[in-house]
Amino acid sequence: DAKTTQPTSMDCAEGRAANLPCNHSTISGNEYVYWYRQIHSQGPQYIIHGLKNNETNEMASLIITEDRKSSTLILPHATLRDTAVYYCIVRVASLVKTSYDKVIFGPGTSLSVIP
Amino acid sequence: EAQVTQNPRYLITVTGKKLTVTCSQNMNHEYMSWYRQDPGLGLRQIYYSMNVEVTDKGDVPEGYKVSRKEKRNFPLILESPSPNQTSLYFCASSFFLGSSRDSPLHFGNGTRLTVT
Numbered sequence: 286d287a288k289t290t291q292p293t294s295m296d297c298a299e300g301r302a303a304n305l306p307c308n309h310s311t312i313s314g315n316e317y318v319y320w321y322r323q324i325h326s327q328g329p330q331y332i333i334h335g336l337k338n339n340e341t342n343e344m345a346s347l348i349i350t351e352d353r354k355s356s357t358l359i360l361p362h363a364t365l366r367d368t369a370v371y372y373c374i375v376r377v378a379s380l381v382k383t384s385y386d387k388v389i390f391g392p393g394t395s396l397s398v399i400p
Numbered sequence: 401e402a403q404v405t406q407n408p409r410y411l412i413t414v415t416g417k418k419l420t421v422t423c424s425q426n427m428n429h430e431y432m433s434w435y436r437q438d439p440g441l442g443l444r445q446i447y448y449s450m451n452v453e454v455t456d457k458g459d460v461p462e463g464y465k466v467s468r469k470e471k472r473n474f475p476l477i478l479e480s481p482s483p484n485q486t487s488l489y490f491c492a493s494s495f496f497l498g499s500s501r502d503s504p505l506h507f508g509n510g511t512r513l514t515v516t
Contacts, residue, residue: 321504321505326437326510326512328404328490328509329443329490329492329505330507331504331506372442376503387445387448387459388445388448388492388505389459390442390443391442392440392441393442
């Protein structure tokens with residue numbers, strides 16, 4: 286089972302900020318939160334990731350709550366090209382290479398940006 | 401250009417005819433993984449590999465085999481394909497997340513497989 290839950294779908298008006306929530310209430314201390322998006326049937330594209338601090342890059346911002354049980358991906362000025370399925374996943378980081386690194390994707394959130 | 405290359409992009413085959421989908425990456429990544437994607441089910445992990453000669457099952461490994469003889473290649477083998485393996489397949493790679501480097505997954509463009 287996926288370690289994250291996301292709303293199935295969301296709409297956002299073009300030019301407005303899109304705020305996509307993700308719940309990861311069972312996250313452990315060494316697990317990172319990663320966000321990807323998939324446009325049509327292309328390979329998923331990396332957006333941003335974080336451990337506990339908020340992060341920003343040229344594509345988006347990531348806000349992680351203090352208890353780390355949830356996060357929000359913010360696309361500051363959504364465009365029609367941001368219409369996609371957005372996936373929030375958690376991934377463990379370990380100083381010791383182990384054979385355990387299942388990376389589980391849930392169904393994601395289908396974001397529709399509306400003109 | 402840094403990339404993950406899958407071949408073929410499209411494949412139509414018949415039940416029982418062995419096939420291999422190739423995956424190659426040029427980024428010196430330790431970690432490689434295969435996913436299948438079906439409508440409404442998101443991406444489900446088939447197998448993954450932490451390094452050469454190290455592979456492990458994902459959530460849906462039945463009916464698939466993999467090998468990791470070289471760091472750059474991670475082929476997916478269907479010994480006896482069946483219609484329920486009709487799907488869109490993605491290969492992905494990254495650095496080992498425990499390293500100090502950022503480790504986002506890089507995905508290939510996908511292989512659409514149809515088994516009749």
